[in-house]
Amino acid sequence: MSRKFIPGVISANDLREGHVVYMNDAGRWVLRLSDAAYLDDPVIAEMWLSIANAQTDRVVGAYLAPATLGPNGPEPAHFREAFRASGPSIEIPGS
Secondary structure, X not given: OXXXXXXXXXXXXXXXXXXXXXXOOOOXXXXXXXXXXXXXXXXXXXXXXXXXXXXXXOEEEEEEEXXXXXXXXXXXXXXXXXXXXXXXXXXXOOO
């Protein structure tokens, strides 16, 4: 039995900086969830996820994160994604 498709955004971690990043409509990685491409078609989402997972020199752990479409772009649909979008939960040494 296949899982039900849930619309969302492609999210990953940047290998160089460690930031949570999101793929935008141009296939570039951005820092703000609201700038991410909202994917509501399972075929297109799978295609973009394949593109993201092929960028092993840039990101790690790419996945389709559940999101809803709000007035200013995608918004997290799950606590985990809201937490990830809010930035680091620890103080970064030297910052």
